[in-house]
Amino acid sequence: MASDTAAISDTGTEDGVRRRDWIHIAALSTAGVGAASVLIPLITQMAPSADVLAASTTEVDVSAIQPGQGIKAVFRKQPLFVKRLTPEEIAAATAEDAADMRDPQTLAERTKEGHEDILVTMGVCTHLGCVPLGAAEGENKGEFGGYFCPCHGSHYDVAGRIRKGPAPLNLLVPEYEFTSDAVIRVG
């Protein structure tokens, strides 16, 4: 018995060394790959779940909005501004289409053909996500008569375009369509 065990040696030949190392490296790397793949479910579980991703739509009846008035609706848990512009506001906004702007866009690009008086935008300031004022009666509309974000002082004009302050982009116009003259479907 003793003689059997006395023959134990760390390594036999050069070949033995390489073969031995190869097995340990393979085993450890496989374990590493396994551990790394466990991270996939652990990380992706924090991404939006199926019910959040499922596209939802919001229908808004715009027929009751008087010129110069606006309403707030909710689209995907965020505020949505729908405003009917007065002819004067349309004229003013169109006249300023060529003005020097941070994010140049014409009023026509921001409304639907045939419904230039209906302006639909997200009520989310493009700076850091506050809700701008100006949608409801009597709120501060800012220096350009549109929306004003009180958090960091961004001024938007009547077409929701950024004119002054830190916000980088115009108020986002979501995808929407007129299902009839009176109703829009957002999303």
Place this chain on the structure above:
Amino acid sequence: MSFAWAKQYEPQTAFTKWIDEKLPLPRLVYNAVGAGYPVPRNLNYMWNFGVLAGFFLVVQIVTGVVLAMHYAANAQVAFGTVEHIMRNVNYGWMLRYAHANGASFFFIVIYLHIFRGLFYSSYKAPREMIWLLGVVIFLLMMATAFMGYVLPWGQMSFWGAQVITGLFSALPLIGEPLQVWLLGGFAPDNAALNRFFSLHFLLPFVIAGVVILHIWALHIPGSSNPTGVEVKQESDTVPFHPYYTSKDGFGLGVVLILFTTIVFFLPNVLGHPDNYIEANPLSTPAHIVPEWYFLPFYAILRAFTGDLALFGITFVPAKLLGVIAMFASILVWFILPWLDKSPVRSGHYRPLFRKFFWFGLIPTMIVLTICGGAPAEEPYVILSQVATAYYFMHFLVILPIISQIEVPKPLPFSITEAVIGSDKPGTTSGGGKVDPEGVVQDLPGSSPDGSLQPAE
């Protein structure tokens, strides 16, 4: 604390030297589960389950923290949020099934770990503290698992909460108010669900803390081994790394194959269908059973069917007897190191003890598990009563007596001799040459009176 021949941590680079001076964490790990921890060379596969239990604790904490990101502990929505996890959350079904079955595997591994300890008498001096801390961990696990089972707010969750808190109502005088206090109401509802969630989140970290104490206590005397003979010399041991890290890695792979088979192919086999019915305080399921890992103790609880009464006076009602017995069945483990005084540890060298272990205790546990899951009718009631009687007799009567009268088989001189049949200097290997001084060194764990030394 370690053996004299334990390898010392030597930082190789300037960075590791710097770390070692400021915060010797690598040194701690090296001495705890690295090459710096000499372990008996003859451990069998039953010694894998400690590391595996630690692994499943980590699985439960990781999956649990992640599930808590999607769960809401409110009786109105709890059941719905669990379904939300199963249907909408990315890989939610996988995480929940891993958590639910992870609890079962944690208990499987822990039971094997405990019964390893019982067979090899790992609870004996100088390792009593490891054993006591282990029993504490087991009790914390039971509390955590019970509260976790309440969270999905299915029928079994609800009625489990009702029945288990109802145990406390058996106590005289304070019982009823105690149950109401535990539940924060007269029946399980929001208050109970929320506190169970809070504690279910907290207790695993307490368990992790006690696990650290458990391992710390283990490193004072060092690991036990299948012969029960203490380590005497360097040739008796091998460094934990790479010898036991590789063995534990292989063991982990085998257990993971079993675990994933359950998670991916039979995820509900260890659960109960009734828990997919939303909690209904107005209707009790036909057959309430706890999770399988509580069944032996549930059987002990139900074994007491008659009041302790004499001449028409009831001294202790059956309900209280059952509750006392159930708690006593685990608390008895706390005095186990002092009940069994045989100087020999391993069941391999204890012919009488071994018979009672394999033909007494193990069948008893199996019978109790079956009876705990069976309906309360004959023959299960009588079987569980016989098994319960044996359970207490085994620990409280049989062990003390056989440790007195048993004639143990001769022990090997040393672990080395047990492994290779001879213990002459120069014939050993592996751990290195025998250090002549190491042989005679007074080892940690050898008691001064020599009572635990092998019969030579």
Place this chain on the structure above:
Amino acid sequence: MTIRLGGIIVGLAITAILVLWSLVPGFINFAFGPPAEKQASYAFYEHGDGPEGGFTFDGALGTWDVAQLQRGYQVYKEVCSACHSLKFVAFRNLQQLGYTEAEVDAEAASWTVPGIDPNTGETTTRPGEPTDYFPMPFANNIAAAAANNNAIPPDLSLMTKARGDGSNYVYDLLTGYGEADPELAAKVGFETPPGLYFNKHFPNVNIAMAPPLVIDGQVSYADGTEATIPQMSKDVAAFLTWTAEPSLVQRKQTGWFVIGFLIFATALAFLSYKQIWAGMKPKKK
């Protein structure tokens, strides 16, 4: 020594209490007392074995039969949904049954779900959208009980997981209606109480649900499958298996991949372990 002596005394005391006050009286009662009475209804219960040939999703390699799920959905929609809700399933989930996005939109719109009038805020109804969940047939449990002879029709979303061997259970239940053997019934004095129906596969054989599938061809399948009662039962059982566990097939497929990887990794771990111990494990005997 004191601990051991105390232990022996306590152990004998516990055993004595258990034997004298619980075991012996229980045994006497069991051996000499009157035999436990069984409800007469149990004489009629038969354990079913599910549909002949089983389901396509059975076993470790099973997958959905999409056409069957669509047929089962049709049975649910035309028969079960009158009384049973499916509250954890959304219309958008139907895409998994092989419907296109447009078909799901149309299917959702064919259901009426509760809504709120955007102008007045009053509750109203509107056609369903893919994000909506299947509507509840009754406003609340009281209404459900009142309309169903005091029995509340359970939600079916999780039915096949809420019963042991659930897919087969649903099939057996739907095909288990009939009459109790009159001879045996007269002998044991069994009678189905009024308002309940005899079903040999229901645990206490008297079920509150009227037979939902009564004639062949009750549903006209679009794919031309003959709608016999066993066929419809099997289809709806398959559909309800899907509603209970939409991830079932994905789960098994992931499982094969994971287990394959683990076997490979464990084999390598075994080789590595043997290699490390090669010098340590002498032949013992």
